[in-house]
Amino acid sequence: MAQSDILRLDDIRAAAERIGGTLKQTPCLRSQTLSEMVGAEIWLKFENLQFTASFKERGALNKLLQLDADARKRGVIAMSAGNHAQGVAYHAKGLGIPATIVMPSITPFNKIRHVRGHGARVVLFGETLAEAATRAHEMASAENLTFVHPYDDLAIMAGQGTVALEMLQQAPELDTLVVPVGGGGLIAGMAVAAHGLKPDLQIYGVETELYTAMHQQLHDQPVQVGGISIAEGISVRDIGKAPMAVARQLVRDVLIAREADIERAIVALAEIEKTVAEGAGASGLAALLVHKDMFKGRKVGLVITGGNIDTRLLASVLMRGLVRDGRLARLIITTDDAPGRLAKAAGIIGSAGVNIVEVAHQRLFTLASAKSTEIEFVVEARDRAHLAELLDTLAQAGLNARLLDPMAAV
Structure with a gap:
């Protein structure tokens, strides 16, 4: 080998x-x-x-512990989308080493907050890690900082x-x-x-x-x-x-x-x-x-x-x-706009053991007849088989129902 x-x-x-x-x-x-x-x-x-x-703490700490006294005094700089940044910032603080972290501007807020919480100076620059890296190298040269690469x-x-x-x-x-x-x-x-x-x-x-x-x-x-x-x-x-x-x-x-x-x-x-x-x-x-x-x-x-x-x-x-598993779904029922239709649909859904999470009427933004209405339910079921049973039950009751399920094949 x-x-x-x-x-x-x-x-x-x-x-x-x-x-x-x-x-x-x-x-x-x-x-x-x-x-x-x-x-x-x-x-x-x-x-x-x-x-x-x-x-990322492992590599960051191993690198920082091998810096000489002069490098520790001058400080370090790193570019990172988050985890390397936190590792460097946290252990630099523990070792008394000033740390600057350059992060892409799209870095999640929680990672930026944590890095700052560890005492590092955070510089947001660019849309990608590569752009942040370019800026970090520029700052390392200008400020005589030790560059701590995240992987190379x-x-x-x-x-x-x-x-x-x-x-x-x-x-x-x-x-x-x-x-x-x-x-x-x-x-x-x-x-x-x-x-x-x-x-x-x-x-x-x-x-x-x-x-x-x-x-x-x-x-x-x-x-x-x-x-x-x-x-x-x-x-x-x-x-x-x-x-x-x-x-x-x-x-x-x-x-x-x-x-x-x-x-x-x-x-x-x-x-x-x-x-x-x-x-x-x-x-x-x-x-x-x-x-x-x-x-x-x-x-x-x-x-x-x-x-x-x-x-x-x-x-x-x-x-x-939950949506992918069919445990949460949007259900559209098209029916005539008459009293009691919502109550009828809701009763059938409840009797099938399906929970109604949200419900809304739609009368304007639809291609259905002006004398009809669409009732949109967000429902919670056991799984896709349970949803299929519900659709059959609604059809047998004369209610035209369909699932809005863009994630079924994802």
Whole structure:
């Protein structure tokens, strides 16, 4: 089996020793329900339980601890969409190092608030991580600050690799790791650690469908990425040179997760594991649920890389999950505009065991007869089969009903 000639297992072991007194060892637990769903033995590494709710603390702390006294006094600067920023800011504060973080202007508010809460100076610049990086490099030169790269740095990669060391200590039977890929620092560090300990262990990456740079490079395709993703933590245009070199040696392949599949995975982790995962943190499970046949019978470790998701977005994702499952639906009943029609429809819906969440009449914005009305119900049912039963019952009662279900096939 190939070995990395860029980063060594000993570098990662040294990082583990360096940061071990400060960072917690997060749990790595077998999920019975997810294992049954996938047909494989699934273990979850809960990096969302770090203090800043992300694995990024590992690399940031490993890097900061290796700075000399002069560099610490001058301060550091980093560019980040959020989690690296929080890791750098939090540990820089603990070490007494001034920190500046350049973040894209579209960074979620909660991540900006947390970074500022850790005492860092925040500069919002550009629409992408690449634009923020350009500004950060300019400021580093102008203010003589040490640039702390989020992924293309051997100290960062070594720190992130400690995730795999812990996983194989906690679940030594693992034979596969599925790792979210942004700039590549995590998967590179974990691949070196895992192959150093178990040379035959398989490493797969996961990228969101809008940002597939590592997949494209591994398959010798031109890099074409862009768009707004729920997984902003892995919405990275450029893979680091060092991580990419390691990936070519040690990563088996990179899988693609659709946005809808990532949403489903966020919901599954919340409902099944009672844990909050951001989009990037749920992407590994998203890929696994789609590519079940690839992992059937294997012992798979997934990293929940982070839990920093905006609460409003989380609420939206959870509600959209109810819509996808048919547990929440919009129902339109077209009927003559006569007294008692609403009461009749509502009575049938209630008798079917379906809960009415909202109701509204529509008489103007419709192509139906001027003597008719459309009654729109938002209803809560057990599942899609329950909704189908309701439609049959309404039809038998002479009420023309249809579902407005744009997410049925998503």
